[in-house]
Amino acid sequence: MTRELHTLVCLKVVPKSEEVGVDRETNTLDRANARSEINPPDMNALETALALKDRFGGRVSLMSMGPPFVIPTLRVGLAMGADHAYLLSDRAFGGADTLATSLTLARAIEKLGDVDLVLCGEESSDGATAQVPPGIATWMDIPQATYAMDVDFEPGQRHLVVTREVRDGEEVLDVPLPAVVSVKVSCNEPRFMDTGRFALLDNEELVTTWTADDLGVDREHLGLAGSPTSVAGLKEAAQASGRRRELVSGTPEEEGKILYERIIEFLRGAGTRGQEAPG
Amino acid sequence: MIDPAYSPQEARGIWVFLEQDAGVLAPVSLELLAKARALATESGAELTGLLVGGDLAALEATAAKLDLDRVVSVAHPLLTQFTAEAYAHAVDQVIRTQKPDIFLLGATAYGRDLAGRLAVMLRTGLTADCTDLALEAGTGLLLGEVSGFGGGVLATIRCEQHRPQMATVRPGVFPEPAAADRAAAKVERVNVDVPAAKCLVKVVARHRKTGVDISRAERLVVAGAGARGEMPNIEALAQALGAEIGATRVAVDEGWAERERQIGQTGVIARPKLALVWGASGASQFTCGIDQAEMVVAVNQDPEAAIFESADICIVDEVAPVVKALVAELQSHGGAE
Numbered sequence: 218m219t220r221e222l223h224t225l226v227c228l229k230v231v232p233k234s235e236e237v238g239v240d241r242e243t244n245t246l247d248r249a250n251a252r253s254e255i256n257p258p259d260m261n262a263l264e265t266a267l268a269l270k271d272r273f274g275g276r277v278s279l280m281s282m283g284p285p286f287v288i289p290t291l292r293v294g295l296a297m298g299a300d301h302a303y304l305l306s307d308r309a310f311g312g313a314d315t316l317a318t319s320l321t322l323a324r325a326i327e328k329l330g331d332v333d334l335v336l337c338g339e340e341s342s343d344g345a346t347a348q349v350p351p352g353i354a355t356w357m358d359i360p361q362a363t364y365a366m367d368v369d370f371e372p373g374q375r376h377l378v379v380t381r382e383v384r385d386g387e388e389v390l391d392v393p394l395p396a397v398v399s400v401k402v403s404c405n406e407p408r409f410m411d412t413g414r415f416a417l418l419d420n421e422e423l424v425t426t427w428t429a430d431d432l433g434v435d436r437e438h439l440g441l442a443g444s445p446t447s448v449a450g451l452k453e454a455a456q457a458s459g460r461r462r463e464l465v466s467g468t469p470e471e472e473g474k475i476l477y478e479r480i481i482e483f484l485r486g487a488g489t490r491g492q493e494a495p496g
Numbered sequence: 497m498i499d500p501a502y503s504p505q506e507a508r509g510i511w512v513f514l515e516q517d518a519g520v521l522a523p524v525s526l527e528l529l530a531k532a533r534a535l536a537t538e539s540g541a542e543l544t545g546l547l548v549g550g551d552l553a554a555l556e557a558t559a560a561k562l563d564l565d566r567v568v569s570v571a572h573p574l575l576t577q578f579t580a581e582a583y584a585h586a587v588d589q590v591i592r593t594q595k596p597d598i599f600l601l602g603a604t605a606y607g608r609d610l611a612g613r614l615a616v617m618l619r620t621g622l623t624a625d626c627t628d629l630a631l632e633a634g635t636g637l638l639l640g641e642v643s644g645f646g647g648g649v650l651a652t653i654r655c656e657q658h659r660p661q662m663a664t665v666r667p668g669v670f671p672e673p674a675a676a677d678r679a680a681a682k683v684e685r686v687n688v689d690v691p692a693a694k695c696l697v698k699v700v701a702r703h704r705k706t707g708v709d710i711s712r713a714e715r716l717v718v719a720g721a722g723a724r725g726e727m728p729n730i731e732a733l734a735q736a737l738g739a740e741i742g743a744t745r746v747a748v749d750e751g752w753a754e755r756e757r758q759i760g761q762t763g764v765i766a767r768p769k770l771a772l773v774w775g776a777s778g779a780s781q782f783t784c785g786i787d788q789a790e791m792v793v794a795v796n797q798d799p800e801a802a803i804f805e806s807a808d809i810c811i812v813d814e815v816a817p818v819v820k821a822l823v824a825e826l827q828s829h830g831g832a833e
């Protein structure tokens with residue numbers, strides 16, 4: 218087949234993990250002080266897409282479901298070399314769990330009509346832990362390959378060869394297109410923004426925003442209304458997990474000696490302590 | 497709300513996916529069984545293990561001896577090797593006819609792939625990567641505890657209207673159960689239809705790694721980015737202590753240790769007695785992998801490093817001289833038994 222490859226990268230804009238807390242009064246997430254970033258493995262997905270484009274040509278589109286304030290972050294992806302960005306933004310999408318998120322993304326990808334390859338990150342740092350990519354694939358009724366370390370393409374054959382990580386090793390999969398592939402965090406080095414593309418970034422036409430009406434999906438299936446799961450409670454993870462935090466100091470030799478003593482003492486005692494379930 | 501495949505009133509029993517590869521059960525499936533048994537006892541539910549594969553005769557015998565009331569076995573030649581579409585297609589059929597209330601899987605590559613597809617096929621809720629499971633007082637609903645934002649926040653998730661209530665649990669979260677002493681579970685073979693159209697993905701090759709599984713190690717010596725140039729000494733220390741080597745993601749990316757030795761959110765959740773952590777900053781994506789250790793020692797030159805929040809013994813110093821001093825101590829005493 219001669220048609221150019223159209224790759225779509227699902228980018229989620231997330232608050233930086235280390236800057237999110239829990240509001241102790243209301244028990245809700247406090248993101249007020251957190252800056253936004255592209256979910257780190259999604260940057261690896263984007264790099265995978267751009268590397269395929271470098272080798273075989275074709276187009277790279279970005280897609281994100283989120284509020285309008287993520288647009289400047291999406292433009293980073295355009296500056297890296299993507300051709301167009303689609304933002305799915307509507308109050309009706311808010312509060313979506315995996316089922317509703319993957320439905321929304323899948324219907325929007327189908328609306329584009331000509332996407333050959335959907336690339337995602339392995340998991341989102343704030344979220345649904347790796348379930349959205351299989352979800353998109355299932356709504357679209359196409360194959361998936363997750364935890365990819367390497368994605369290779371045979372242009373003539375419209376198949377991917379995906380090397381992916383599994384529990385005790387690696388698998389090489391032959392994956393016919395169209396398909397959804399999610400890539401491992403740090404499987405490659407995302408490139409820097411291309412300064413030559415900065416001029417493009419003010420171009421309003423490079424970002425298309427779609428609302429629920431554009432997707433033609435029953436509102437009852439979107440966002441909070443379409444989510445079978447709900448949050449029953451929220452708390453900040455226990456600080457310091459009850460560790461002793463004993464400071465040992467001295468010269469390195471003294472530290473080594475004390476450390477040795479502590480370790481031996483602990484290991485001798487651990488024979489009995491080891492019987493208890495670790496707390 | 498999307499219509500569920502079946503209603504809560506019709507749903508019965510707790511099911512555990514007995515993940516297997518080449519005839520060997522995944523350790524996480526056994527870990528899940530102990531927890532599932534506790535939930536089943538609490539609610540009076542029947543506990544079923546689900547086996548899926550090509551030829552399951554030997555595994556059926558193994559599974560019948562586990563702490564299960566019933567084993568459901570789904571064998572088909574096209575299920576010999578795991579592929580997400582074929583497995584999901586097969587399991588979907590079984591779940592629609594048998595209508596479990598709760599369906600639990602290990603959060604491995606295979607378990608997450610299967611769960612992610614099934615949840616959409618069944619139009620139900622999935623709580624992924626749980627760090628704990630419980631039943632809600634009064635309603636009996638499954639509560640899954642999950643951590644977000646790199647472990648900083650814990651949320652409890654439930655699924656009220658849709659069935660099965662699905663959850664995946666990370667390996668290493670629950671301890672493996674002691675051998676059960678009970679009557680053999682009955683094995684029920686179920687036929688499924690696996691159309692070739694659901695087998696588009698082909699497994700071309702499967703490489704098994706060296707087979708180290710540091711989630712079971714009693715002692716770990718862990719290298720972070722601050723251990724640069726010190727791997728020979730880190731290895732000498734591991735040798736003297738009879739410990740396995742573990743590593744942060746940065747250290748793995750540097751090539752200082754194999755990927756299967758990575759500890760943390762995208763690596764292994766370890767539960768050793770002792771972990772000695774050298775030159776790691778203590779990112780929550782890492783520390784969630786050593787939180788279950790009985791004792792943690794951390795060495796880092798930065799007194800403000802977050803790793804010290806997660807350590808029992810803290811040494812603010814350079815990696816090189818301290819690791820050398822400790823190796824020398826151990827060698828002069830003939831190791832640590």
Ligand SMILES: Cc1cc2nc3c(=O)[nH]c(=O)nc-3n(C[C@H](O)[C@H](O)[C@H](O)COP(=O)(O)OP(=O)(O)OC[C@H]3O[C@@H](n4cnc5c(N)ncnc54)[C@H](O)[C@@H]3O)c2cc1C
Nearest residue numbers: 720721722744745760761762763775776777782797814815
């Ligand atoms: C989605 C996602 C998943 C992730 N999953 C994981 C995971 O599973 N596991 C994981 O480890 N990380 C994971 N990470 C990465 C994680 O956020 C951190 O980047 C990583 O753990 C840092 O590794 P490090 O501590 O070795 O390196 P650094 O953060 O670079 O820390 C090095 C530390 O060594 C100290 N140091 C430097 N030189 C010396 C010296 N000579 N002597 C003593 N101390 C020294 C420094 O003070 C510093 O604190 C993940 C990230 C993301 C986004």
Ligand SMILES: Nc1ncnc2c1ncn2[C@@H]1O[C@H](COP(=O)(O)O)[C@@H](O)[C@H]1O
Nearest residue numbers: 227282337338340341345346347348349
């Ligand atoms: N709201 C979203 N917008 C775009 N992509 C998303 C969104 N949520 C999840 N994804 C994609 O799905 C991957 C896995 O996310 P998750 O299943 O949430 O862990 C991410 O790395 C993204 O590529």
